Amino acid sequence: xxxxxxxxxxxxxxxxxxxxxxxxxxxxxxxxxxxxxxxxxxxxxxxxxxxxxxxxxxxxxxxxxxxxxxxxxxxxxxxxxxxxxxxxxxxxxxxxxxxxxxxxxxxxxxxxxxxxxxxxxxxxxxxxxxxxxxxxxxxxxxxxxxxxxxxxxxxxxxxxxxxxxxxxxxxxxxxxxxxxxxxxxxxxxxxxxxxxxxxxxxxxxxxxxxxxxxxxxxxxxxxxxxxxxxxxxxxxxxxxxxxxxxxxxxxxxxxxxxxxxxxxxxxxxxxxxxxxxxxxxxxxxxxxxxxxxxxxxxxxxxxxxxxxxxxxxxxxxxxxxxxxxxxxxxxxxxxxxxxxxxx
Amino acid sequence: xxxxxxxxxxxxxxxxxxxxxxxxxxxxxxxxxxxxxxxxxxxxxxxxxxxxxxxxxxxxxxxxxxxxxxxxxxxxxxxxxxxxxxxxxxxxxxxxxxxxxxxxxxxxxxxxxxxxxxxxxxxxxxxxxxxxxxxxxxxxxxxxxxxxxxxxxxxxxxxxxxxxxxxxxxxxxxxxxxxxxxxxxxxxxxxxxxxxxxxxxxxxxxxxxxxxxxxxxxxxxxxxxxxxxxxxxxxxxx
Numbered sequence: 305x306x307x308x309x310x311x312x313x314x315x316x317x318x319x320x321x322x323x324x325x326x327x328x329x330x331x332x333x334x335x336x337x338x339x340x341x342x343x344x345x346x347x348x349x350x351x352x353x354x355x356x357x358x359x360x361x362x363x364x365x366x367x368x369x370x371x372x373x374x375x376x377x378x379x380x381x382x383x384x385x386x387x388x389x390x391x392x393x394x395x396x397x398x399x400x401x402x403x404x405x406x407x408x409x410x411x412x413x414x415x416x417x418x419x420x421x422x423x424x425x426x427x428x429x430x431x432x433x434x435x436x437x438x439x440x441x442x443x444x445x446x447x448x449x450x451x452x453x454x455x456x457x458x459x460x461x462x463x464x465x466x467x468x469x470x471x472x473x474x475x476x477x478x479x480x481x482x483x484x485x486x487x488x489x490x491x492x493x494x495x496x497x498x499x500x501x502x503x504x505x506x507x508x509x510x511x512x513x514x515x516x517x518x519x520x521x522x523x524x525x526x527x528x529x530x531x532x533x534x535x536x537x538x539x540x541x542x543x544x545x546x547x548x549x550x551x552x553x554x555x556x557x558x559x560x561x562x563x564x565x566x567x568x569x570x571x572x573x574x575x576x577x578x579x580x581x582x583x584x585x586x587x588x589x590x591x592x593x594x595x596x597x598x599x600x601x602x603x604x605x606x607x608x609x610x611x612x613x614x615x616x617x618x619x620x621x622x623x624x625x626x627x628x629x630x631x632x633x634x635x636x637x638x639x640x641x642x643x644x645x646x647x
Numbered sequence: 648x649x650x651x652x653x654x655x656x657x658x659x660x661x662x663x664x665x666x667x668x669x670x671x672x673x674x675x676x677x678x679x680x681x682x683x684x685x686x687x688x689x690x691x692x693x694x695x696x697x698x699x700x701x702x703x704x705x706x707x708x709x710x711x712x713x714x715x716x717x718x719x720x721x722x723x724x725x726x727x728x729x730x731x732x733x734x735x736x737x738x739x740x741x742x743x744x745x746x747x748x749x750x751x752x753x754x755x756x757x758x759x760x761x762x763x764x765x766x767x768x769x770x771x772x773x774x775x776x777x778x779x780x781x782x783x784x785x786x787x788x789x790x791x792x793x794x795x796x797x798x799x800x801x802x803x804x805x806x807x808x809x810x811x812x813x814x815x816x817x818x819x820x821x822x823x824x825x826x827x828x829x830x831x832x833x834x835x836x837x838x839x840x841x842x843x844x845x846x847x848x849x850x851x852x853x854x855x856x857x858x859x860x861x862x863x864x865x866x867x868x869x870x871x872x873x874x875x876x877x878x879x880x881x882x883x884x885x
Contacts, residue, residue, distance in 0.1 A: 381745060390850050398831035410745060410836060412826035426734030427744045528849040535851075554851035588734060588742065 375593045376406040382597070383420075383428040385499055386526035388576065389413035391546045391620050397609045401600050407593060415526070417497030423447060423579075426586030430594040434544075434576045435499035440637035447586075448579035450595065452602050453634040455610050455621045456575040458563025459503055462531070462548060463489075463540035465558050471540075472560045477569050478511035480561045485511075488519040490539035492530050495522025503574070504542045510571065531555055544574050546620040553616060565622070575624070577634070578602075602626070665833035669859075672829075673866065676839040679747050679821065680814035683754035684762070687810050690755075691762040692803065696792060699770035710767070716760030721753075725820030728753040732824065745826040747837055753820035758810035765809055769802020770795060804874055811870060815863070818845055840866070 388394060389411060398409045414422065416433040423431045424447050431448065433439060442448045461471065461480055469487040471480040484491050493515070494501035508515050521539070523530045527547040534541040535555040545563060562568035578598055583591035600606055602625035610623045633640075698706065730736050732743040732752070743749040773795045781794040796803070818841035821827075825837035827846060838846075840863040847856035 386849070395829075395831045395833065402831055408830055408836075410826065410828045410830075412745060412828060422733075426739070526849050528851055532849075532851045551851050586734060588740075 374405075375590075375596055378590060378593050379408045379410055380430060380590060380593045380597055381428045382409055382411045382430050382432060383414055383418075383422050384411055384432040385416050385419060385434060386413045386528065387434070387498075387500060387544045387547045388432060390526070390528050391550045391613075391615060393546075393610065393613050393621060396613055397601075397606060400606070400609065401597065404600065405593070405596055409597070413526075415494075415496045415498030416502065420447075423581050426581065426588060428581060429590040430578065430580050430597055432576060432578045433499055434574055435502045436575065436577065436638060438499070438502060439577050439579065443579065444637050444640075446584075447582055449582045450598060451577055451579045451635055452598060453624050453631065454576045454578045454601065455607075455623045455625070456573060457545045457621050458565045458568065458574050459500065459542055459572040460545050460548060460559045460563050460568070461540060461561035462534070462543050462557040463560045464538040465556065466538075467560055469540065474561050475569060477507055477561055477572050481507055481511045482513050484540050485513045485515060485519075488517065490519050490521065490534075490537055491515070492534040492537070492539045492541045493520060493522045494527065494530055494542075495524045496526070498527075499574075500527060500542060500544055503572075507542070507571065531557065546615075549618045549620055550615045576621070668829070668833040668835070669862065671833075671835040672838050672840055672843050672859075673862065675747065675835045675837065676815055676841075676863075676866070679750045679825075679839060680754055680758075680811060683751045683814050684758050684807060684811045686751070686755050687758040687762050687814075688807055691759050691806070691810075692766055695763050695766035695770055695806075696796070698767055699795070700788075700792060710764075713760050713764045713767070717764055719757060719760065720819065721757055721817040722819030722823065724753050724756050725823035728756065728820065728824050744824065745828060745837060747825070749824040750821045750837060750839075753824050754814040754817070757817055757820065758814045761813055762806045762810035765806030766799070766803050769799040769806065772802070773798045804877075808871055808874055812867060815839075815867060816841060818842055
């Protein structure tokens, strides 16, 4: 697996074996140090000279307008959510894409809110997130284009096995949350403006309960950390099934309310979408490569790879990009129509 | 000691890493922190020398700014560097976001105050007798400076080590400006030991995180040992 990376993008990384390469390392470090010194001092005096960096990193956007044809050798910056990243899915499937186009994918794991924000600032080329409301807003504000439904799994409410709030087997997520709130059993919230956090807040709203008090803890952390946190405290939390499965062997929490994949309520569904950053807003965005990526990840081959990806014997994500009956609402914000006021 | 050797010391832990993963994050850690510290040193030592040899109005104020800088929270520095290198920031066109160069910038900011402050303390603590003797022997200003630096070299080495320790152990800024990126084949681009530890801890893989922590510790110990040894060699040659 690890040998498959094209060597051409790799000239900056000597291996640590033997005296020769150690010397090479020192040489590289020194040369890079000098180069960066030049870059830094000029940068700090306000002089825009990026010459030293482009060469050594083989890096993204700056090279898009060069005369070289195609996208070979370029770097795609993908901001995505911790819940996708922590399952290991992207590392597993990206190798194919990188080989196919001879490119590098830099996946940066952030919360959905932060992932969208970095794309809004033009620091990403493509975004993969799971909060349709925030995605719609992102597109309506003109930052994202060419949205596709990508895949889905679902959310589950997990908690300690002894289930002090007695929510096990409930078919209503909102009733379960209300029960937790009434019993004032500890509930750990992501509290990080992520897709899961957004979903959780929507659920509280749907339940008509205002969460608050000592039992409701905002962790401000990624899904994995929150699962650990809840595990340590014997608390409840809302988790996406993918992260929960990938971490199940490390923790004692159990699924108490199932999502729609296992017959639970539809409100717990968790669809992932992918969007390119609008090159009309950020002209440095690597749009060609972003569209190549979106094309690839919604292709039957990559969709198969997604459905084949398993952790602890369970499928984590269910592809939904390939369909005989395309859902046209996936391309535009929900509820949008050509005569509505947004365009 | 190589990471593999460290791993063999902990036979209980099954190495879940792909080939080259640990080596590449060690490389990125050393490359980023090493470069940042070299740059900081090149900047800090002259500043410390100038401040140690001259008096100017507001010197105490500059000193207290430097001392305050030793306590800069790394996340704040990371955030500031993010604003600078982000596409919307003043250095946006350089495309530095999520690169090692951006990480070097933030670690430069973090390592410079301790290196300057400790070097300055070392230089000012060199006895006036030494300066007077050097001057009496007909030394130019440069000669006097060189003598003082030679006398202060342990303190300066300590300063550089402190800067290196600050740089390689911080997680806040490199996570924000670097993005903790590896390629799909598991070769680190901007993932350092600290951000890798953070990632493993987030995923509940505490044993792996501990292992990486041990690697980091060994690395810092090794660098310290090398510098101390280097300093002793200088003492013997005197």
